[in-house]
Amino acid sequence: MTENVVVLGAGYAGTGAINKLQSELGGNARLTWIADVDYHLVLHEAHRVIRDPDVRSDITFPTTQIADPSTRFIQDEVTGLDVDERTVELADGDDVEYDHVLIGLGSQTAYYGIPGLEEHSLTLKSLDDALEIHEAVSEARRDATRGEPAQVVIGGAGLSGIQTAGEIAEFRDEHRAPIEIHLVEALEEIFPGNDPEIQQALRDLLEEAGVQVHTDDPITEATADHIEFDEGEPLDHDVLVWTGGITGRDAMENADLEKEHNRVNTGANFQTSDERVFAIGDSALIDQGDQPAPPTAQAAWQAAEVAGENIARAIENRPLRTWEHEDKGTVVSVGEKAVAHDVKPAFGISLPVDTFGGLPAQNLKKMIAARWIADVTSWNEARKSWSSL
Numbered sequence: 001m002t003e004n005v006v007v008l009g010a011g012y013a014g015t016g017a018i019n020k021l022q023s024e025l026g027g028n029a030r031l032t033w034i035a036d037v038d039y040h041l042v043l044h045e046a047h048r049v050i051r052d053p054d055v056r057s058d059i060t061f062p063t064t065q066i067a068d069p070s071t072r073f074i075q076d077e078v079t080g081l082d083v084d085e086r087t088v089e090l091a092d093g094d095d096v097e098y099d100h101v102l103i104g105l106g107s108q109t110a111y112y113g114i115p116g117l118e119e120h121s122l123t124l125k126s127l128d129d130a131l132e133i134h135e136a137v138s139e140a141r142r143d144a145t146r147g148e149p150a151q152v153v154i155g156g157a158g159l160s161g162i163q164t165a166g167e168i169a170e171f172r173d174e175h176r177a178p179i180e181i182h183l184v185e186a187l188e189e190i191f192p193g194n195d196p197e198i199q200q201a202l203r204d205l206l207e208e209a210g211v212q213v214h215t216d217d218p219i220t221e222a223t224a225d226h227i228e229f230d231e232g233e234p235l236d237h238d239v240l241v242w243t244g245g246i247t248g249r250d251a252m253e254n255a256d257l258e259k260e261h262n263r264v265n266t267g268a269n270f271q272t273s274d275e276r277v278f279a280i281g282d283s284a285l286i287d288q289g290d291q292p293a294p295p296t297a298q299a300a301w302q303a304a305e306v307a308g309e310n311i312a313r314a315i316e317n318r319p320l321r322t323w324e325h326e327d328k329g330t331v332v333s334v335g336e337k338a339v340a341h342d343v344k345p346a347f348g349i350s351l352p353v354d355t356f357g358g359l360p361a362q363n364l365k366k367m368i369a370a371r372w373i374a375d376v377t378s379w380n381e382a383r384k385s386w387s388s389l
């Protein structure tokens, strides 16, 4: 009997899993890949598009370049998953039946019920989002003067917020534009939950780039022209970008699976409360003991390898592998600069210090993205993208 395997999403989770499944599945399985866009976006470099929209062609790869001729690709929005009927529901097309499905739909922005935030802020979760931020910043600077600079406020100082602030600072400098950039974080430190050494190194780079960092004061309300804080004075904005949190996709709302805020709970083998449904990446809360796996590209990429293999094993009724997230370290950009922390030895090179910047960190950041692009396409594509990474 032919098994129908369906993969949802074309991010790190979906693309990585498709790659693995294409090599793992034998002739008795049919593979269908569904995403709302017909390209894979290297989302962890999407902030580069805010500075320069031309970068988009270097960080997007058509699904036709990744899918084998035998893989059926459907471009449509997933609106639901019926685990009893074993169907994926689509916005435009007919339901798609599955024997096994992998959820890799990523996450959407969380607003935590802060009044006005959703209505008045831009988000960064897709290529279109990055282009919209570029347009908004460009328009704000056209109306600005040295006496009245454009106010760009970024809420949330995690990976996306820090890297967005860095790119807008580069944009300001390249265009000699009158722009003031504020990075706002509710908690005491930027890059919360990480080592104080990298937190400080990132803060130093941001301040050097002229980004005003505000910490330890949560936003309580957003309006069309300002944000209010729990304690501090209100801050005006011409552009407000909110990157302060993630939640699961609305498409999973009615799926009869164990989940929290629409992020689907899985065991360390990626199986959900329904044994035919697997989930990885930001869509999933993957059991790793005390904490679930982090919502990072790095984790999604690692998980995809094993998830693809586990679906092939499930079809053959073989035992599933368990996965352990390995933190290979962190590299974060602030414009052209970067900071690396706790990077595990690779390519036979071990590193004498925990936290470092300069050219080694910049090149490491490029190397990580290039390696991913090479994995899903080819080293030739990675080489072409190098200057934009």
Ligand SMILES: Cc1cc2nc3c(=O)[nH]c(=O)nc-3n(C[C@H](O)[C@H](O)[C@H](O)COP(=O)(O)OP(=O)(O)OC[C@H]3O[C@@H](n4cnc5c(N)ncnc54)[C@H](O)[C@@H]3O)c2cc1C
Pocket: 008, 009, 010, 011, 012, 013, 014, 034, 035, 036, 037, 040, 041, 043, 044, 045, 046, 047, 076, 077, 078, 079, 104, 105, 106, 107, 124, 125, 159, 160, 161, 163, 164, 249, 251, 280, 281, 282, 283, 295, 296, 297, 298, 299, 300, 331, 332
């Ligand atoms: C600006 C930015 C910088 C980041 N920097 C880093 C970093 O430096 N290091 C790091 O490790 N992580 C970083 N991250 C986090 C990282 O990008 C995410 O953790 C990673 O993208 C998760 O992979 P994913 O495949 O689960 O989701 P995604 O990459 O978001 O992919 C989701 C896929 O599903 C598709 N999709 C979504 N909804 C639907 C639907 N309803 N129907 C059909 N298709 C749908 C999307 O189009 C996409 O193809 C960053 C994130 C951002 C936004």
